Amino acid sequence: MSGQEASSSSPARKRKKEGLGWIEWFRGWTCVFEEFLFQRIMASHLQNPLPLPPLNGITCIVTGSTSGIGRETARQLAEAGAHVVMAVRNTKSAQELIQQWQNEWSGRGLPLNIEATELDLLSLDSVVRFADTWNARSGPLHVLINNAGIFAMGEPQKFSKDGYEQHMQVNHLAPSLLSLLLLPSLIRGSPSRIINVNSVMHHIGFVDPDDMNLISGRRKYSSLKGYSSTKLAQVMFSSILFKRLPVESGISLVCLSPGAVLTNVARDLPRFLQAIYAVIPYFIFSPQEGCRSSIFAATDPQIPEYCETLKADDWPVCPFISQDCRPTKPSEEAHNLETAYRVWEKTLEMAGLPLDAVERLIEGEDVKCQR
Template identity: 75%
Template structure:
């Protein structure tokens, strides 16, 4: 039997970092054809859920979609902060009243994810776009676990959005053609997922916040690729991962020294949150995205659509192309988030799916 891969080979690792550094140095040039802010079409017939929309990229995404006329649901941990933002936006906005509501969602609690999804699905309303934007990068911090027992980066950046995406399928199918947009990161190029040690507790690899972050982002791409394949064209739900570029929110203390030096030397190269929001906004609204996703599906391409910070399709990392590991990530993730392995198929058929988390089990 082939020996299990324990990590990225040094050539893969080096290539990954070269890609990250290249992105940092040249993102402003490669994206120079884009307007800032991105010009959006009228979106009054669109309902969008945006997680983590009180700060950074998520705040920009929610505000710009709302100003284009979309019905926005800010899915946030701190509803008070969200309501304050809505008041600010409304006060400075001169168009039609903004159609924004706030719902509580804490990604560090899988019970909270199930409660949120049940509350939304109970409305029997269509959902056109789910933007899984919330994420954490606890730079330089020691390893932490959620109350569900999972490493926090893995839970917030991958497990909770995965659970949310699957549980909201009934509403997304109702709103089809619809989209799941996962705000990913160029940092997944230096990520590696050990499916036997998703919590990074075995000690095989020394834990750092960088390891936690990059592996959670790669796990998200791998899971998204399998979900993309599992959703039949007739369901009308497309899955896209996007890179916002290197944005001013993640200044990184435990990145390699050369990358840190680049951060300090060249703030000019780093995107603002408004610039970083463009790839997600583009993927949520561009009419050609569903066509592109269907093309990849028909072509049996091993990965889902991945849109770069310059709003053009790009290729996820070499590791993301491992169909075998992606399937292992899929199986392991469903097990961790308490869903049966046929959850997607059952939901597509309109059947009920029981999750191990959530209030129905109290």
Template identity: 75%
Template sequence: MASSSSSEGKNEEREPATSKLKKERLGWMEWLRGWFYLAYEMLFQRIMASHLQNPMPLPPLNDLTCIITGSTSGIGRETARQLAESGAHVVMAVRNTKAAHDQIKKWQDEWSGRGLPLNIEVMELDLLSLASVVRFSKTWNARSGPLHVLINNAGIFSIGEPQKFSKDGYEEHMQVNHLAPALLSVLLLPSLIRGSPSRIVNVNSIMHQVGFVDTEDMNVVSGKRKFTSLVGYSSSKLAQVMFSNVLHKKLPGEAGISVVCVSPGIVQTNVARDLPKIVQAAYRLIPYFIFTAEEGSRSSLFAATDPQIPEYCEMLKADEWPVSAFISQECRPTNPSEEAYNVETCFKVWEKTLELVGLPLDAVERLLQGEDITCKYGAHEKKI
């Protein structure tokens, strides 16, 4: 697998970002560039991904155990189905367990006679509750079995809705799209180490290109920026990339864990239900440009199964900059936004995230050494 640009080229792009004074928002050129990328991807994504088969062919995955969040609809549902049909043990980590069991029954009926029954199970996980993330992680780690792939797929984009906060006190986009997946990724490190070589796949978005993260105001309540659902969503997706950059750097090669962010492209999923009527009409009028959920799942499946991903991630570890792999909707390495390369902000996002989810700053190092850690959202539980 070859990167779309050289390491030296990336360094040249990132160099100015580290010397900037404290920013309160994206510059207009950065903002304009981000929207250009978004428009370009929407118009040309199908052409750029024309070399991909649909559905994406997968090798036999009988020895793989995969946890997938948000797998009852959209991209996550397609990802879970295809991994299971290829033989993987799939764990649907979802809030609505009844919907997951109903989906499994439907899949098993459709699969009947084509091979062994699909190896799928359901576990409850509510990303709007950090305590639920802790309980899920504790339950899974207690099995003392391997985890080969964690796919942080679940996400929300509450278009046009007023600002909402979880019961933990965090803006909902930031919690569901970034804080909860970050906590889950860290707490499941013991199982991922047992499953080494293993992977953490974060389903991101081209919308991170227009995002900006203020680590002193991640809830967007200070008034420095007006909150909109677009601000909440794009900021959370950029925060996820920045956190992934540092996590990737902190995981030593011998841990055998690859961290990958993927863009599924512009996909027709359940988020369209929340779009304004006129935008929903546009979705129906331009089906050629919009990916189906099956097409949108290809980058996740590629990142989860392609044999060259670990080698590519290891190559990035040699870079002095904290950069994780980013796979485009056409299943090729690409660069995230310029802001995602702001090293100072990346480390601030890392520290602030651990603080918000109630983990010690040395949580990763301690887990890698086999030590126990305690999360404040699971303080009444036993240690992880």
């Protein structure tokens, strides 16, 4: 089905404007609770930390690596020998971390090859600047880990300076733009990978491509809706990008769930909920446990073959790795290809990119954002 066909108005699309049906909603929550209650059992076969192969000569960009899962991911990749670029909004805090890691590492080998560059996902200009600077180095990029994310629990709806709902911009729009603009460097680094740190919460998400910012009033905004719908939008966009990346580009694409992880993501919770979150350590992963699916997706040698097999089978959705580092299926709603194509088109429009951006970037054309 082409994007044009998908964007044509259909009765099914008109019906589905308000959210998931009760059955899908119930199934979605079942997946969320199942992961929360059983993640430790399901992941009991995994070592902690996950052993890594030597990664010398591999360049990885990790967004949001000043705290939580991203911080642990960046440190472990660097300790395995990778050249790590911490793409962060707070470069001072990243520099302090680098200094601390270098001190802790000293005497165990060569100094860590790690640097910090500014990237604020709440500003699309910052994303463009970051990508332009990186591409201008004309070096290879082997792994892009879109890890940064927000879940402003209980907060009122907020918008970025670009005019987009903040969860939508930070969790979906800006990382999608970053992935596309970095395609030239990923091609230079091929075989390379785009890794999107997603969430089991996408199972309870619903996206209306005509109301990406949740402002129409058809669905009342809540931070839970904001977060879960952006995680679903990311899976849908990734599924179309996965299809559009030719096998010859050598770029693999994976979305993943890190599990329920004790990080700063809970910082906006009301105090009493923070207390509950902190006293259930049995169920919740530490950041070291929570970064295993990211590290696995970024480094496991079988990932490119797995992606190629799905492509050859014309699989409708992008590869998805669960918190126990096993392939799993994204939600039923993520399989709604008509909506996925609309999300693809809408995302490109919001980012100011043409509909054939991927094909042109792969051909080596200089594609500019026009907003």
